[in-house]
Amino acid sequence: DAGVIQSPRHEVTEMxxxxxxxxxxxxxxxxxxxxxxxxxxGLELLIYFNNNVPIDDSGMPEDRFSAKMPNASFSTLKIQPxxxxxxxxxxxxxxxxxxxxxxxxxxxxxxxx
Amino acid sequence: xxxxxxxxxxxxxxxxxxxxxxxxxxxTNFRSLLWYKQEKKAPTFLFMLTSSGIxxxxxxxxxxxxxxxxxxxxxxxATQTGDSAVYLCAVDNNxxxxxxxxxxxxxx
Numbered sequence: 001d002a003g004v005i006q007s008p009r010h011e012v013t014e015m016x017x018x019x020x021x022x023x024x025x026x027x028x029x030x031x032x033x034x035x036x037x038x039x040x041x042g043l044e045l046l047i048y049f050n051n052n053v054p055i056d057d058s059g060m061p062e063d064r065f066s067a068k069m070p071n072a073s074f075s076t077l078k079i080q081p082x083x084x085x086x087x088x089x090x091x092x093x094x095x096x097x098x099x100x101x102x103x104x105x106x107x108x109x110x111x112x113x
Numbered sequence: 114x115x116x117x118x119x120x121x122x123x124x125x126x127x128x129x130x131x132x133x134x135x136x137x138x139x140x141t142n143f144r145s146l147l148w149y150k151q152e153k154k155a156p157t158f159l160f161m162l163t164s165s166g167i168x169x170x171x172x173x174x175x176x177x178x179x180x181x182x183x184x185x186x187x188x189x190x191a192t193q194t195g196d197s198a199v200y201l202c203a204v205d206n207n208x209x210x211x212x213x214x215x216x217x218x219x220x221x
Contacts, residue, residue, distance in 0.1 A: 035156075037209060043149055043156045089209060101122055102201070104211035 006092050006105035013112055018080040021108045024073055025094030029103070034067055034077050035091040037107070049075065082112045115140040119202050119212035127220050130192050134215045136202030137184040144205045146178055146185050151199040151214065159187070159200075192219045 005024040013019050025032045033048040047057040052069045060067070064083070069075040079086055093104040117138045126132055136146065145163045149156040160169045162178035162185055169176050173192075178185045189196055197219045202212040 042158045043203075045151075045156060091209070091211070093211070102199070102211065102214045107209060 004092055004094050004103050004105035006090075006108050008108060009106065010109045011111070013082055013110075015083055015112055016081045017112075018078065019082045019086075019110060019112070021077040021079075021090050021092075021110070023075045023077070023092030023105060025075070025092070026103055027073065029094035029096050031095045031097070032069060032075050033091075033093040033095075033102075034075070035093065036088045037091060038088040046077070079110075082110075084112045087111050115204075115206065115208075115210050117202055117204050117210045117212040119200075119215050121215060122213065123216040123218070125218045125220065126192055128193055130219075131188065131190045132192060132217060134187040134189075134200050134202075134217070135184060136186070136212055138202075138204045138210070139183060140204050140206045140210055142206045143180070144207065147203045147205065148176055148185070148187050149201040149203065151201055156201065189217075192217075194219050194221055 004026055007022045031050050034046040036044045036046055044059055046059045047067045048055055049069045052072055065079055067077045087110055089107045089109050091104050091107045093102045095102045120135045124132060145161050147161050148159040150159055160176045165178055165180040173190045176185060176187045187200060197217055199214040199216050201214045204210045
């Protein structure tokens with residue numbers, strides 16, 4: 001198993017552009033989580049899905065952020081329009097049962113200039 | 114290949130018990146090791162460890178790092194039901210590598 005796969009690994013974009021981060025969870029995992037890691041705020045849970053359905057998106061910072069999970073093997077986190085303060089490392093994780101055995105992806109390092 | 118391994122995967126104890134959670138790692142360019150408490154909402158930062166042998170304490174929680182043997186432990190004494198959560202270990206080596214977490218359940 002290749003683990004949780006995130007793409008791209010690095011993204012540099014200009015302010016105002018749309019950014020799409022992608023995640024492929026481990027096959028068979030029912031839960032998918034999106035996190036953001038910054039120096040200022042540490043690790044934040046943005047949203048999580050169970051069986052492709054968003055369960056809790058209260059961590060999504062504002063309307064510029066949206067996440068989808070069209071099927072069990074793919075999720076996206078979109079920022080439109082992007083701002084410099086969105087610069088962070090975004091992690092995707094999946095688990096078989098909520099709260100057991102997380103597997104994290106390698107993260108996407110986003111820089112908005 | 115960099116990896117972070119936590120054990121046990123899950124743990125069930127009774128209030129008042131003491132627990133020890135383990136995190137071992139193999140990474141290049143180690144900078145620090147972090148512990149988080151993940152409840153239903155946002156993860157809570159617990160500790161950041163950079164030096165061996167220096168215990169960090171916060172109330173009933175404490176943690177120590179051994180950079181020679183490449184592991185850290187998180188101790189919780191006199192556990193309470195509110196300690197029930199997933200405890201995540203992560204290693205910062207300019208990337209962040211997470212362990213699978215330990216699911217702690219504290220029963221009354």
